[in-house]
Amino acid sequence: MDEFTLIQYIQDKQKLHQINLNNKNIPITIGDDAAAVMPPDNHEIIITSDTLISGVHFFKDSNPKDIGHKVLAVNLSDLAAMGATPAWFTLNLTLPEINKAWVTKFCDGLFSLAKKNNITLVGGDTTKSLENSISITITAIGYAPKNKAITRSKANPGDGIYLSGEVGLAGYLIEQIYNNKNLDNKLKQEYIKLINNPMPQNQLGINLRDIASSCIDISDGLCADLYHILNLSNVSANLYMDKFKIPKMLNKLTQDQALEHILYGGDDYQLCFTAPKNVSQKLVNNKTINNQIFKIGEVIASKSEKNSELFLIKNKNKIKLKNIGYQHFSNN
């Protein structure tokens, strides 16, 4: 299979998933120097791009279907955090060789999620890697009504802090895979599957456009990501230990061990957002928005400007939480 056959093959797979390719908002698609797409009037274009590399962002023995899901999911999750409607994406696929079975499964995961979120592949490229690694970049593009995109910088003292679902599980599973020497191989494969299949919260993101004062997706860990909101909004926050939901698989851990994963584990791709007090109860009660939402804390004023602090209230103690999370290039 050469490069052009591969590109055609990927396009055919997209058609098989009944993704609308001749949509009037895509006047020019794959096969020209670039694609042309037409956003609705008076909307901003929302752009995000993430690269996933084998051995860094996914385990080399991951099912290609799950890799296809994950690389789109992490990009969709960024659109969700902005409250954007997903629309188009480009795929840059760097492979050591073309393995048709691999590509078929990859496309299956990719386009199943694309179909679910109504996002269409419109371009990209394929390149041959000289080394043995797989590198995949997706740039996802969506839109939101002018001035309606949700940022990280508008949280206000008094706002409630919410999560769209439980966090901490992915970090725990990653730790098990790396550190548990006795981990059964079948269990390891189950864990990898769970880690590779986060479900981005795009419908919730859209629903939050007129509700949330700020929003971020949990990729580096709750503390690290929430600190981004606090720093950019010049505010601080209290989280309440008794409000956290502990993922079922973490029940066998001590409370402190579970807490470590909830606060500092990444890769969950839930949304963390803030919303004014007057909409708080309405939000939790509104099942059409999301029946998984729960409140974990409140935004408070910072003691001094440019000094955001995040506290955990636990058994009446107030503990300052560290601003740490996963970083590339760090020596940890």
Next chain:
Amino acid sequence: MDEFTLIQYIQDKQKLHQINLNNKNIPITIGDDAAAVMPPDNHEIIITSDTLISGVHFFKDSNPKDIGHKVLAVNLSDLAAMGATPAWFTLNLTLPEINKAWVTKFCDGLFSLAKKNNITLVGGDTTKSLENSISITITAIGYAPKNKAITRSKANPGDGIYLSGEVGLAGYLIEQIYNNKNLDNKLKQEYIKLINNPMPQNQLGINLRDIASSCIDISDGLCADLYHILNLSNVSANLYMDKFKIPKMLNKLTQDQALEHILYGGDDYQLCFTAPKNVSQKLVNNKTINNQIFKIGEVIASKSEKNSELFLIKNKNKIKLKNIGYQHFSNN
């Protein structure tokens, strides 16, 4: 330097190049989950994305400044071929380690060209490669008035075929580097510099919006790329040997050797376009459009549908040209 410091460093470099970051068409830029940009009313968004890998698309000992130039140039060239106005881009940088000197030079090349073409970095990511290679993906986004983007599919019999400048040099230089065992190292470095510094034809692309019937940029080679236009437009074409301009450095070759590079050498990033007969002479005479443009042939009707042919008229002989060019994953 960790990941966040690197991202901040790249942003600072962009500021140094006086690229307008607080433009009203960029309401949200780097530092949030995604960027938000505002295209002008009634315009299509034009999207293209290319990955460049060390050892494949650029020589490992290339000057990082030239790598920064080239990775943006090849993407700008695709926007040029569509007649799009460049506007925003994302950068996904995968490096084995952060070398500050390398990043500084890379940014210098990248943002010098970005400034020249009024295109702003609005997002992307940085990842650590487990292997020794550098991989860079840019997604470039521009816009064009609705229905004004130039495609590959609307060339008509009778149209003239034009080049925006000489082609063939890059292919010759690449061949010299790979095959000429006696090539002096200083000369080799000069050749690499030339190959890495193509100048995308964005102003010409914009000027051609109401003139060209089709357009493509020469990345894989004149024949391979022109065949894309012919196949998608269901037409054939004659090229005239005596109309070709031979790059000065190819003068020492025989006519046939030079011709081989002109027809099949890639990496020149000139535009090849077609335009109706009635605008042809006007086009060549119009110095404000481009004083390097020259005509190389004419579009003709195909003998049968779905069977595009490209001929070279040389000393009254008519030679059918092969549809070959550079391909990833091929076994050549």
